[in-house]
Amino acid sequence: MDHDPMNLNKLLIVDCTPKQNNNNNNDNNNKESFLIKDDGLFQINFSCQLTNNEVCDKVERAFNMAGDIITYALxxxxxIIVDVKFIVMEQDELGGAAPTRYISLLDEEDQVERFYPQALVKQIQPQPPTTYTYAExxxxxxxxxxxxxxxxDDHGSIGKxxxxxxxxxxxEFIHGLGFITSWRGLDKPEKELTPYIVTVSGEPAIDxxxxxxxxxxFRETIFDKFIITVDSNGMQNRLSSFANELNQFNTSxxxxxxxYNQFQNSPQYDAAKKVLAYSTTKNSLIFMPKGSDSITDDGIMLExxxxxxxxxxxxxxxxSLIYNVGNSDFLMRRQSVAGASLNSLVxxxxxxxxxxxxxxxxxVLSSLGYTLANNSKSSATKQSIVVIDFTLISLITLCIILITTI
Structure with a gap:
């Protein structure tokens, strides 16, 4: 199964006012259980549309484990509140996640407005001026x-x-935290790429x-700020420079x-075509973390x-080739690995x-604006190894054994 783990055409980012959960949304065929982990900093609102309560409980535990891993790192x-549905989808889909809402903030470093995922905005200290309303x-x-x-917590090894x-x-939760680009085509098949089109409401226009x-x-996400382009001659440029050029286009x-007709005939359209070329050429787009200067040592090659x-x-x-199953940064490859457990991959x-x-x-998460936990930072610098045994979590909670190497 070639896994497209983040299908933005199915999970829309909408301008909506916060709504109360409907805990009575049951029918004759499905039993929805709403389970909330409200004792930590990663809270799961879980809706399971299965009649098998045992499976629903196992799914909920897995969601909470993922939250524990994130709160261990950050x-x-x-x-952070996550609305999760475990439902019947197309057979070849595993799932997807996205920020429920983007909030536009002015970047003080370059004075450019960008979209920040709500999960990130809530972590900023001190909080930005509250001229917006958080989604639920x-x-x-x-x-x-x-x-x-x-x-x-299944018995036995994972099947092939x-x-x-x-x-x-x-x-998917990492996508929801902000590992996501705004660049997309305006037509099918793509002839060009642009960042999100901004509507009068200040929200991204998905359609x-x-x-x-x-x-x-046009407006990028904060993730896009740190992407550079590299052409066949080794010349580098910030992806945001193309967004700046596109924003010279104006229309009523x-x-x-x-x-679209006016845009295609504008001088700025060439920038959109160039970004499409970079986005479909191997090793052309690189995420450069904040404060880094070495592509070899610090850069993250994007897909x-x-x-x-x-x-x-x-x-x-x-x-997906550079960050293979033996690489320490395998998690954000686009293809899921059948027959391999997370423990074995780590x-x-x-x-x-x-x-x-x-x-x-x-x-990447630090560059976006998240604060790394001390254990995460010390792990990377002191070469400490943390072994996480997920099979024990179902018995008590996340079990972490620290083994510090000499």
Missing amino acids: TLNTP SDISAEFNSLVNWHFP DQYDILYTILH PTELPFNFHG ASQFTDF TKINPFQTGSSISHVD TKSHNVTGSAIGPKLLN
Whole structure:
């Protein structure tokens, strides 16, 4: 199964006012249980549309384990709230997650407005001016109940045709924290890429063809700020420079078709075509963590081998060949690994951080604005190894054994 773990066409980012959960949403065929872990800094609102309570309990435990892994790596000031549905989806889909809401903030470093995931904005200290309303949840996620999942507390080894649910959940939660690009095509097949189109509400326009159409520029995510381009001659440029060029385009078009025709005939359109070329050429886009200057030592090669471009897969993942199952930063590859447990992948990677969140992924999260926990930072610098035995979590809680190497 070629896993597209972040399908933005299915999980929409919408402008909505917070709503109360409907805890009575039951029907004759499905039994929904709403289970909330409210005793920590990663809270799960869980809806399981299965009649098998035992399976629902195993799924919920896996979600909470993923939250524990994240809170072990990050210092959170405010709880992150995740709305999760375990439902019937298309057979070839594992699941997906995305920020429930983006909030536009001015970057003081370069004076550019970018979209920040709500989960990240809530961690910023001191809090930015509250001219916006938080959605009820920070991350929205769906996972497929039809998949042959292996659970951390299952007896026996993972089967060759099974997928480790904890691996998939953790991967998707990282997308919800902000490992996600704004760049996408305006038409199918993609002829160009642009950041999100900003609507009059200040929200990303996921489907700009919907009326009324009001163009207020293009806007990247905070993840995009740290991406550089590298051409065949080794010349480097910031991806944001292309966004700046695109924002020289202006129009009063009230329909998307008129906007698109004008845009294609504008001088700025060439920048959109160049970004598409970079995004479909191997080793052309690199995430450079804040304060880093060495591509070899610090850069994270992003997924640009897919041609044609795939929204949700291209750019929003690391290169699947470089960060293979033996690499410490395997987690954000776009392809899930059938027949491999998360524990076995961490062991093969010899990850000095001790979990599936590798050292370069920690640098990504830190660059976005999250504060790394002291144990994560010391793990990377002192070469300490943390062995996480997920099979014991179902008995008590997350069991972490620290083995410090000499």
